[in-house]
Amino acid sequence: MAERRKDRRKNEKKQKLVLPLLSGEKKRQKPKKESTKRNKNFKSNRPSGGLSRVTKVSIAALTLMVIAVVAGSIFFLRQYGQVITAAVDAGQQQAKAIQESDFKQFRPTTILDVNGGVIKELKTQERDYLSYKDMDPLVSEALISIEDKRFYEHHGVDTQGLLTVALNAALGRGVRGASTITQQLVKNIYLTPEVSISRKVEEMVMAQSLEQKFSKEQILEYYLNNVYFGHGAYGINAASRVYFNKSINDTSLLEKAVLVGITNNPGLHDPVSNKDNAIKRGKTILGEMLSQGYITNDDYNKAIKDDFTASIHSDALNNDLGDNEVALAVDSATKILMEQQDFRFQYQFDSKEEEDRYNQEYLDAYNKVYQRILSGGYEIQTKIDPTIHQQLQDILTGVMQSWPDMDPEKNIYVKQAAMTVIDNSTGSVVASIGGRGEEGNTYNRAFLSYRQPGSAIKPLVSFAPAYERGLLETSTVSDDRPNNNYPNNIYMGSRGNLTLRNALAMSSNVVAYKLAMDNQTELQEPVYQPLAQMQFTGLDVADDNPIIAVGGMTYGATTQEMASGISTLVNQGNYRMPTNIQSIKRKDNDQEVFNLNDAPQRKVYSEDAAYLTIDTMKAVHQEENGTATDTNLAHNQYWAIKTGTTDEAKDLWTVGATPHYTVAVWAGDDTPQPQDNASVGKATRQIFQEAMDLLNNGKEDVDFQMPASVTNQNGQLVTRSSQAKQVLATRQNALQATTQNIDALAKTKANELIAEKLNSPMVSEASSFSTQLLADRIQTLSQFELIVTDTQDNWKTFDQYAQQVWALIQNVEPAGGTLSSQYTSVYRSKEAQYAQEKAALTSDVDRVEGDITTTEEQGKELDKQIEDLKKELNIRDTTRPSSSSTPSGSSSSSSESQERD
Template sequence: MFSSKKKRKRRVEPRFEDGKGRRGAADFAVTADDRAAPPPRRSAKSGPKRRKATQKKRAGGKRTSRKVAARARGLFGGLVYWGFIGCIWGGIALAGVIAWYGAQLPSASTWTVPDRPPNVKIVSAGGDLITNRGATGGQALGLHEISPYIPKAVVAIEDRRFFSHFGVDPIGLARAMARNVMAGGLVQGGSTLTQQLAKNLFLTPERTIGRKVQEVLLAVWLEHEYSKQQILEMYLNRVYFGAGAYGVESAARRYFGKSARDVSLPEAALLAGLLKAPSRLSPNRDPEAAEGRAQLVLSVMRDQGLVSDSEMTAALAQPKTRASRYWSGAHHYVADAVMEELPELIGKVRRDVIVDTTIDLDLQKAAEAAVRATIAEHGAERNVSQGALVSIDMSGAVRAMVGGADYERSQFDRATEARRQPGSAFKPFVYLAALEQGLTPTSVRNDAPIRIGKWSPENYRGRYHGPVTLETALSKSLNSVAAQLIMETGPANAARTARRMGIQSELTANASLSLGTSEVTLFELTAAYLPFATGGYGAKPHVIARVTTLDGEVLYERRADRPRVLAPDLAGMMNRMMSQTVRSGTARAAAFNHPAAGKTGTTQNARDAWFVGYTAHLVTGVWFGNDDGAPMKDVTGGTLPVMTWRAVMQPAHENLPIADLPGYMPFNIIPGPRPERGPAPPVPQAGVPMASGNGSGGYVPPPPDRTMTSSTGGPRPPASVGGSNDAGGRSVLDVILGR
């Protein structure tokens, strides 16, 4: 047994040194002598005291770390707390801003999408579209009617998340804000299609915080009230595409000359690309920029899976789209006339309407081509820059109207607005007044120099022919005879006759009226020749035949109104004399295979050149001149106007039956004695038919002038004798060549 008092043996640890403190050969311990640097100084404290200090120091470090961590936790908690408080106050402030600007809007219960501005669809007599007019310039189409490429392209480039957001796209808005900050300016808007529609429908284009807040509120309301398809349809029918085109139909017509129903993929990409900057990217202004933007749209559509690689490749391979010159056609003069007259017929246009016009589109195009070709060929040489043409059928329907050489350069309508002196083209009314007082085409007057007060009218180039019949005097456009006739019948009587025939402009009743010194428009002068072609019936010239709504409701329809303004025998006499003008007079170049008649006119110093001619089917008037009244060179009514008239009338009569002019009498037949006549007829007022009941359809001829002598015969000079102010006996070739 072991005793508890037994002395415990001392444990001996193994050492690598001898008892004297010396190392052995196998000693691996490192001493101070083995160190490269001297050992650190030891603190005076050693042993237990040092260990306590070290432990105390370590405890202090732990306490410091805990304090830092606590402070960090406190700071983070403070940030979270105050951030939360800030969010609350920010939300309250945002709600206040929304409430403030929202309160400036009408009550939400009264919000309604305003009606789209009405469109006026103007069509030809054959039903073909002439153009669209109105604030939008095109009719509204349903989404199912529009080419499917258009909505795909617009959504792809303008609002790729359109079908998933609630009217506002937070992701797109954040991305736009980031890009704007990086760019240091406004480079991207971040508005959705719904926001753009809200702005276009309800707000002004100003860029303010208040407008943006209202835009968001309205966009959310639109999303709540309408489906995505309805919103997209409204957007496509109202958005601006540049060049005055609002809506896809107007834009497609304007840039491509086709309906939005028929737009191809590359064309749709071009339209969608315009939305970023309609004016700057217009294919009319910068085709290269428009094409580059269209290619970007195609690339985005492919990335979003809206078109395949093959479709994109095929689209890029197509020739570059070239926008047509929308405003260059003369049919816009017709559209202007329609829009000016329309409110008088139906009042203010409040909904989409269709206007059926009387225009023959083929004749309209031929007339425009003829006027432009004449100016292009002879303009520089003859110093002529403008021309106009009006063609009217026997009912008064305007079949063609050209108001100038180029509508794009000048929208002033020289057919309906420009008042110019008609020159000798006014003489038929002077001769008609003489016939109404008892003279006949074979009555003779002496063509010689005369003096009326201080005025001495002269013939063209001072040539006179002695005794001539009225028929010859009119066909040769002899000024001396016309002046004699107006003094015999009275200037006021000639003015009343012209107004009865259709002249609306103010006429100065003096002797010089016989040579056409009072200004008229081509439109009214052409219409005033209509009773000659119809055998005595007048008709108010008109372009609009009917106006209907899209549902077929008739808002206006023209009723026939053809009062008799001229006795049939007098119409026959005038046709006899003016057909001689085409046969052998100043308008010989107008002759073609249909019986025709008319009168040329040239004003002093060749400032204006006219020809109004007609057949049994059409009356057409032509004018050439310069807007500033500058004289032309070697241009008379018998040259450029006659040439242009024939270029239009001959093809227009290709499929029409040949018909004699009403009341036309052979030249070897002389009418019998004129019967006694009643009082002069009243001057007809616009819209008021002539009185009837006298057996002549409302016309009551004036009494004969008993002081005049008439002749049943007389010498007629040969056709080669000239001397009028409309080239006289010279041929058109002589005039053109300056012989």
């Protein structure tokens, strides 16, 4: 019965498409005939042989429209011509690699440990995939009726949709327009959610290629088995199991329509949380199916009176990763493949709107690739060592057993902890311990939980950038609070002027805050710039504030990010993406798409700044007033550490490193609550200590590698940055002093001649001076050269001579006169000149300091250019054309949107 109905509908559809073509008729022919008839019956009052006024206006309007379209087309081509050409080339290149295995991943994704053993197999698509012939035809008919009415007529791109896109772009409405089912499939599998002219053109080119390679039925099959339906369900059969706990073929007509309706916006049309919207959308689809002849009136009337009960059956997907290390591996693989798919990761934003837009794009892209991995088709070789992981888990679990209280609802411990360990030689994650290890506690806090880092962040945002500016460990900063806007110290007071080494050892909040402010001003970059370069994903627009130097972030950081940051310091300022993946390979063509050995590094800090920061962190356990003096390692004498405590001790941290490993530990409640710093804080240091002792046992006890840009001069570490700053200042001062000396000598010589004139013999009686003689004295006084330098100031000499001349003038002109006016003009002019040169001296000092800053910035820019060039050369050497496609992904979030272009 079902087969007959299926064949009947297919034949009807073919007849609808074929008969008009055979008869030579076109669509909507009837309305045209009716229009012609109406024109015949229309009684015109215009004179025979002429055009009516209405006709003239219509022709004029049509002419203007044509001109506007032509002008718009010229503008469009000029505006986007090169972009479109590049997008066409990119689309054609990607289209060459399209293959059936991109849509049907029946080989399970396998995750291997460091020894090649299988840890986990992921194969959700293999279980839920339904071929076109095995799926109820009503499903694809419902999809076509609402998403792509001309699906069987176009070749991947609907001309009307293309005109809509062009019109929207010309009117400044963006590049949104009706996408065909084929285009949507291309976007879901191969492209990022970016909305742009180039991406739309690339999508169209690939859609046409897809139509050439596969039949319409195959395209419908691939779409319905890969599109996202919310709550982690990709594919309509998986969605049917999640919402209705049954196969799609066993659902009612209304349920089918409701499921198809979800794809437009999974959050808005969620049949569980937004049932009214889901029903409304479903009935709209049923109406379209009726009007297009896919269902009868009886079918429609019965379906719209129907109802359904939906709930989330999360176990239906069977894709629970469970293990912390496996969860990290899939997360890392997702981000790696997103990057290969040209997704542009962003970590700092100019506005909240930009941040929100990016977050939605990120979620869409992440979910697509994530589900792609779960569906199957990849071999992921990891660095996971189950033995080491279990030993480290046992350490954390054992230390935290002093807090046995359980959450009655979640059945996990109230007080939790997390730890990330990184191998400094490779940058890879050795262990990702996401909790206390109790049964059911599978949430990996190590890379998923953002917590305020407290003082643990100080080395990354305060001290390393300060050393970039040329400061040294012996540089001093006042611990005094100028006003209440500054954070208070945990010891509630000031310790006076502190060296940077002292300040970090005792964890001065005031000094860290002041350093962050100065870094922001002198380096002219956001306070969180280093964190953004190291891909801290919890950054917010509001975090461009020195308060983050004491851990006051909007969202916070993870132990993985903190460990990666400290490891960057150990790695001489070079950041490496933290991952426990060694390689990723596609199973369908056995092609390796990622290898850790080829992963690029990014220069975040200079070598000397990174080394000085690590050396300063040693003081935290070495100095008497350090915050970690109670911590000692059994196998290392060279190691760095930093503790962190937030307000009310809601989050407790210990981060640190030996030359071999970096460890970051956090402890607290999942819902932040005040902690006992003395006990919980000490627990984080104990976990750090025991983990380091385990990891470093048998390793060579060596110091951190000192770069050539750092030297030890009389017991003080001096860096290239500090020397460059000092040399520049010395040269500037020497040049300025030499110039001033030459100028001063010339002026002195001139003044000697003037003095001879002013001291020449005079008649003692004022009456004997002629007006001409006094005028000569005033002229001589105007030629006096003022000298204003760091070491000389001859204003008093000039003023002495001036007063002598003024006394003589008063004898001749007691009531004032021409001489008095001339004198006053000269004196005021010299007075203004002196004030100007005095101000210029101060300005020169400021300028020298500015030149120093500019030179440092130019040096940084040169370093960046060199690093970019290295990366470009490396990419040219290592990159090979790839035929791999980008997978689609999943998420458990029900609020994510998949609105059509």
